[in-house]
Amino acid sequence: MIGFPKSQLFEELLGRFHEWHSSSQLNGDPMGDFSIRDLFSSKKQLVGLDIGSSSLKLAEIERSGGGYVLNRYHQIPLPKGVVSEGTLSEPQILTKKIKELFELSGAKCRNVVTSLSGNSVISQKVTFLKMPPEELRVLIHDEASKYLPFDSMEDVSYDFQILGDNEFNPSQMDVMLVAAKSDIVDSYADAIKSAGLNAVIMDVDSFALETMYEENYDIGGDDEIIILVNIGASMTNINVLKNGGSVLTRDFTLGGEHINEELQQSMGLASLDEAERLKVGGVEGDAEAQSRFRESLLAASDQICSEIQRSVDYYRSTYGGAEIKAVFLSGGSARMPGLAEHLHERMNIKTEIINPFKKIVYNQKKFNATDIEKIGPSAAVCVGLALRRVGDK
Numbered sequence: 001m002i003g004f005p006k007s008q009l010f011e012e013l014l015g016r017f018h019e020w021h022s023s024s025q026l027n028g029d030p031m032g033d034f035s036i037r038d039l040f041s042s043k044k045q046l047v048g049l050d051i052g053s054s055s056l057k058l059a060e061i062e063r064s065g066g067g068y069v070l071n072r073y074h075q076i077p078l079p080k081g082v083v084s085e086g087t088l089s090e091p092q093i094l095t096k097k098i099k100e101l102f103e104l105s106g107a108k109c110r111n112v113v114t115s116l117s118g119n120s121v122i123s124q125k126v127t128f129l130k131m132p133p134e135e136l137r138v139l140i141h142d143e144a145s146k147y148l149p150f151d152s153m154e155d156v157s158y159d160f161q162i163l164g165d166n167e168f169n170p171s172q173m174d175v176m177l178v179a180a181k182s183d184i185v186d187s188y189a190d191a192i193k194s195a196g197l198n199a200v201i202m203d204v205d206s207f208a209l210e211t212m213y214e215e216n217y218d219i220g221g222d223d224e225i226i227i228l229v230n231i232g233a234s235m236t237n238i239n240v241l242k243n244g245g246s247v248l249t250r251d252f253t254l255g256g257e258h259i260n261e262e263l264q265q266s267m268g269l270a271s272l273d274e275a276e277r278l279k280v281g282g283v284e285g286d287a288e289a290q291s292r293f294r295e296s297l298l299a300a301s302d303q304i305c306s307e308i309q310r311s312v313d314y315y316r317s318t319y320g321g322a323e324i325k326a327v328f329l330s331g332g333s334a335r336m337p338g339l340a341e342h343l344h345e346r347m348n349i350k351t352e353i354i355n356p357f358k359k360i361v362y363n364q365k366k367f368n369a370t371d372i373e374k375i376g377p378s379a380a381v382c383v384g385l386a387l388r389r390v391g392d393k
Contacts, residue, residue: 278293
């Protein structure tokens with residue numbers, strides 16, 4: 001539910017929960033050996049590290065002239081259960097797989113930006129009477145439990161960003177609160193550090209999608225509304241943007257794995273791997289066989305489509321009935337045959353697969369056009385992370 005552009009994110013970097021935690025603890029306890037100095041490292045180059053429930057992705061994007069160049073991208077599978085609904089359950093395995101990913105990719109940069117999603121992070125848009133930021137910080141600390149679903153704030157990392165005047169009441173201002181349990185944040189940071197890396201930025205999946213979109217697509221007028229939908233393996237992220245700024249985010253715990261399970265059951269397939277292959281690649285056969293498969297596929301994805309539509313309906317009922325320009329799909333299941341067309345017909349909104357490399361060129365010594373087309377939808381969050389820079393404004 002971010003209502004401000006990337007350049008204004010929490011002054012330095014959105015989601016830098018460790019800095020928030022150290023600044024929000026009134027007793028001044030240090031956070032182990034995590035150095036705040038690291039957050040202001042002079043090394044601007046970062047590597048995007050997307051930690052999903054079924055895979056790890058790495059992207060290295062360099063600035064070149066007035067644009068960006070994809071210099072490195074690699075993806076490896078992550079064993080089931082290491083990450084579940086945004087919570088890290090097996091930190092030692094994650095550390096091992098991160099080391100493997102960096103070795104296979106050849107990445108030399110040790111500063112990474114990663115992200116949280118799902119139940120591990122809370123974003124809440126709240127309206128307050130206008131006041132200076134210093135007073136607001138004290139008020140939020142004392143009354144944060146009124147706005148965030150935590151019984152105690154002592155072990156919660158949180159911060160806020162003033163979005164601007166409330167459009168309905170000029171005496172009030174809109175504020176974005178973002179919070180996460182400190183032990184969850186620490187678990188990811190510690191696993192990354194154990195791999196010999198430095199977690200410089202902790203972002204949020206939905207906001208990483210926003211960063212990716214901003215760098216690749218032109219922002220329209222004040223009333224332009226677009227919706228970003230990322231269908232991951234076990235979770236779907238939704239970010240509604242108005243004039244380039246988030247006004248609503250939502251995560252729900254359904255993704256490509258759910259589609260695979262439904263497809264395996266309905267078609268009597270031997271394995272989930274076979275379901276995954278058919279989900280993206282389709283089946284051979286005549287037009288009738290193709291039609292039957294599409295029906296099975298869309299039936300398997302019906303629950304996810306219903307949740308996407310429910311999110312759109314909620315936005316319309318809460319924020320008004322302004323026209324939604326487009327829905328952009330990303331994630332491994334975005335390329336599922338017929339999905340974009342089905343959502344377009346279902347919601348009467350233009351729906352298409354996003355291109356995270358629309359304005360990002362690639363190193364032609366390492367990639368070709370086929371490579372880029374293949375990784376595109378799956379790389380959306382990782383690209384958004386890799387575009388971040390320490391101190392970007």
